[in-house]
Amino acid sequence: MAKEHPITTMVVGLGRIGWRYHIRQAAESPHFEVAAAVDVVPNRRKQAQETYGCKVFATIEEALEECPVELAVICTRSIDHCDHVVKAHRAGSHVVVEKPAAMSLAEMDKMIAAAKKAGRILTVHQSLRFVKDFLFVREIIDSKMLGNVFWIRRSGHDFYRRNDWQMEKRYGGGYYNNAGSHITDALVQLAGSRIVDVWGDLKHTGVSAGDADDFVRVSIRTGKGRLLEFDGSFSYAFPQPAWSVAGTCGSLEIQSAEKGTARLKYFDPKKAPKRRLEGPLPKGRQYRILDELPWVEKELPLKPKKPAPDFYENLYRAIRKGAKPLVTAESVREAIRVMDLVRRSSQWKY
Numbered sequence: 001m002a003k004e005h006p007i008t009t010m011v012v013g014l015g016r017i018g019w020r021y022h023i024r025q026a027a028e029s030p031h032f033e034v035a036a037a038v039d040v041v042p043n044r045r046k047q048a049q050e051t052y053g054c055k056v057f058a059t060i061e062e063a064l065e066e067c068p069v070e071l072a073v074i075c076t077r078s079i080d081h082c083d084h085v086v087k088a089h090r091a092g093s094h095v096v097v098e099k100p101a102a103m104s105l106a107e108m109d110k111m112i113a114a115a116k117k118a119g120r121i122l123t124v125h126q127s128l129r130f131v132k133d134f135l136f137v138r139e140i141i142d143s144k145m146l147g148n149v150f151w152i153r154r155s156g157h158d159f160y161r162r163n164d165w166q167m168e169k170r171y172g173g174g175y176y177n178n179a180g181s182h183i184t185d186a187l188v189q190l191a192g193s194r195i196v197d198v199w200g201d202l203k204h205t206g207v208s209a210g211d212a213d214d215f216v217r218v219s220i221r222t223g224k225g226r227l228l229e230f231d232g233s234f235s236y237a238f239p240q241p242a243w244s245v246a247g248t249c250g251s252l253e254i255q256s257a258e259k260g261t262a263r264l265k266y267f268d269p270k271k272a273p274k275r276r277l278e279g280p281l282p283k284g285r286q287y288r289i290l291d292e293l294p295w296v297e298k299e300l301p302l303k304p305k306k307p308a309p310d311f312y313e314n315l316y317r318a319i320r321k322g323a324k325p326l327v328t329a330e331s332v333r334e335a336i337r338v339m340d341l342v343r344r345s346s347q348w349k350y
Contacts, residue, residue, distance in 0.1 A: 006030070007033065010037070010071070011073045012037075012072060014045075018075030023048065023073075029312050031316035032312065032316070035055065037056050038097075039056075042058075055067050060076075064088065068093075071096065072095050073095075074088065078172025079224065080296070081172075082108075082110060089122070090114065096272045100177045101329070105333070109333070123325040123327050123328065129182050130326075132303065132308070133242065136302045137252065140264070144248030145247075146266055147250065148248045149226065152245050153243070154258050155243075159236065159266075166328070167211075169350065176343075179232055180339070193224040194223040195222055195334070198220050200217065201217045202215070202216055204348065208311065240257060242256050249269055250266025264300060266296055273292060309326055
């Protein structure tokens with residue numbers, strides 16, 4: 001299929017996500033043309049040149065000067081994101097940046113300001129917004145099947161003695177910056193109202209190598225009383241339900257996205273018998289008489305009614321046709337703000 005006015009694209013950082021996802025997506029789309037690739041590792045540059053026929057560079061500065069492009073995709077180490085995004089915007093490029101978009105709210109604001117000054121798009125690859133379990137949970141909450149949802153918990157534990165750069169503070173590593181940035185963003189999307197209070201605790205337990213956090217616990221409260229919680233680590237050996245959602249008319253549980261199903265237990269409040277207070281003298285001195293509720297129990301496949309949107313298809317329409325990006329920088333800013341508050345409240349400091 002012939003490419004019509006393809007968007008010239010530079011991928012900066014050819015690690016796991018840059019190589020396996022971004023450069024491949026751009027190369028396979030009729031809307032994008034891989035013009036350049038950047039990495040500090042010579043063999044990675046050689047592989048990109050041989051595979052995609054693009055120009056290759058060791059630094060983003062060299063690449064932006066010698067090969068101006070419409071789009072820069074930043075997949076470098078977390079600690080480098082702000083610097084690389086700002087340089088790409090100053091060179092006149094639209095930018096996609098991997099998560100975590102920034103290491104602090106101050107960095108996020110600097111990046112947003114650079115995008116506005118350049119008149120260019122800044123978007124973040126918050127891919128968990130488009131996975132089937134998140135989309136399914138959001139649809140169930142929006143359907144009111146569970147009544148008024150007051151508690152959402154997202155959990156992710158494993159015993160994994162990780163020893164790569166993601167466990168080093170100097171590179172912006174740690175469980176929270178890695179998986180936690182995805183999950184914090186997902187929970188912020190499910191807040192339903194203004195976030196008013198944040199508590200968190202990070203720990204480096206010593207299970208993993210390095211000096212970054214490998215255990216996280218976060219609680220977020222909203223103005224309408226919804227509690228959003230996240231706990232995850234590389235240091236707990238028993239699996240926990242990936243999602244737990246509680247509402248006034250039922251509950252939802254997803255053990256894991258890989259299993260591909262969700263358990264629901266709920267009832268129609270219109271069909272439920274009225275429940276009245278008994279006063280200070282319960283009958284027969286019994287303090288817990290079970291309701292005869294019209295429970296419905298189901299196990300459903302994780303198949304959202306609406307298919308997940310295509311990130312790069314939307315990006316093309318945003319750049320060429322003025323469409324709104326799927327992930328706005330301003331929406332990610334709120335997640336980065338929450339992450340800042342978690343770090344401040346933690347006894348163990350990053």
